[in-house]
Amino acid sequence: MALLSAPLSRRRLLQLGLGAGLLAACRPAEGPQLLLAEGELPAAWLKQLPDPWRSQQLADPAAVQQQLQVVVQQGVQHTAQPRVQPGAQPGLVALSDGWASGLGSGLASGLGPKVLQPFGAPRLWARLAPFSAEVARLFGSVGAGELAFPWAYSPWVIALRSRSDLLARRQEGWALLLDPSLRGRLVLPSSPRISLEIVKGDFAQLERLRAQALAYDERDGLNLLLSGKADAAVLPLQRLIPLLRRDQRLAVIWPESGAPLSWQLLLRPAASPPQQPPLEWLGAVLEPPLLEQLLARGWVPPLPQAQLAPMARRFPAAMAALLLPGDALLQRCWSLPPLSLAQQLAQQNLWDAAAPRS
Template sequence: MAPVFGSLSRRQLLQLGAAAGLLAACRPADGPELLQVEGELPAAWLKQLPGPWRARALANPAAVQRAGFAAGRPGPGLVSLSDGWASGLGRERLQSFGAPRLWARLAPFSAGVSGLFGPAGSGELAFPWAYSPWVIALRSRPDLVARRLQGWSLLLDPSLRGRLVLPSAPRISLEIVKGDFGQLERLRAQALAYDDRDGLNLLLSGNAEVAVLPLQRLIPLLRRDQRLAVIWPDSGAPLSWQLLLRPAAPQDFEPTPPPLEWLGAVLEPPLLEPLLATGWVPPLPQAVLEPVARRFPASMAALLLPGDALLGRCWSLPPLSLPEQLAQQNLWDAAAPRP
């Protein structure tokens, strides 16, 4: 029997080959992809990612954002970003997870970030798998720890001038002082550096005595370094979030369903205990977390399980409008220390 393509011209064959190549390029070669910043997803959780899903790590959030949301071509099935990076994405670049039962397991304080602070009923555009408050980390300062009830005002203690590390993002410092210009001036005069990425190294090396850092980075160290102490101010703290997002699929491209069973695994044993031990705290109701958190030393358990009252005084950070950004930048610049 003659080949099926026997009557096709060479030109038609080339056209068919090109079309097949385009179709192949639109499909992930090895299954759907989860794109993340290197080291930002817990290894124990990643190991459970089901096939044919595969994880790929890039060096920083900017690279993940560029690769995950490139225009005009199919992106990865899931993208891992913090709320600060995710809030800069237009809602049209995302698709809903469509899994209300999974989101119903989360505590109410995660609702705003689940919808990326959009109107109620707009769907779950982000899976907030972990949160972390910004807290005060102290090294060998028992005198300040004894005054922990003073909360954020401890950062203005005269002994900390040139010994304090503040976050890289000015917004966190502005949130801490509630936009008070006088306090912001005093706070900026205290700063040794604005560097939350290397702030922990500055603290551990003794170059700084206090740093404002995400709690997640401190939890693994508290058992090993008795010089460290953490204060979560009773007045509350700004929260940072770790999110998984679904990039919107191009028109006429079938989106990959999210691995819902894998997503849910981060909210329950056996993953929950190792996650808490490394500082990753899912936004579950406190009653759900309590049996696991109580297995840790009391000082750690108090940080992992702060209680609904304290959580109710904490706040997430919605994206700012352009006028709000300009106003904050002007306030920040005006409060800079004078030579």
């Protein structure tokens, strides 16, 4: 008792505090984990993630893909000494379909029933519009279970800065990118596949398109556009919606011929801890009040157009037309399945052959 009642010195208290901190750091955090890249999920939605779930944010999508690849390898190999400790195995992974929009898609080709587990919530997926179904199956056969929750989509569109002359010719669609005035003033996506998709693999048009490019970089492409170094850029619509209200120089063309779609997905690795996904939280993204907040930030869930209409019409007309494009235009858009190795090589050869000659 004498030892317990003796006063502790300030140094001893600090030592005990440091020791407790180290012990806490060594203990695995409780609860299943949502793995994501910074900015890949809307903050308003992420804040609603229920206990005992917690989030781990990595620097960029590449870091998330790298960690998911480790988890995928665990699920396939069932190694005795896993490279990711059990406490760090994610129960959910947020990932854009950038894994499918590059020429390389090694991770995508490895995703499937062997390394992912279905969500087992058909009523939730039944709320989504039909054009999301193949993405939810990760392009598996019709009737296969849903291996991904495609909570938002975004078309690749043409963004213009102070080019009312080109905007007036919007009916020309993707052909506008070949206008002589855009030579050296156009930013194309870093993924060659997007450029190949918008010219439908036409070699002559691809040559002309590549001759127009100032840069291939959608991440900094918006900065090049806003600074006036570029007049046009091919960008995901999601990044443009928040800017349209406050920058009158910007305009967006969603070509009537259709556009490739990018997707935001949630995946459930098979090697993850045995924890049911937070279905209530997943469903919250599809209804008010969260849905309206997401639309204002450009995140559009693939809900039936009639369901989105009441909220989309609260925005300015030009923005509402982008958030609510209509079923006819959406039917002319397409998603990007993973490529086989032979397809990757063929596209790479086409891309390289179309490079501008010095």
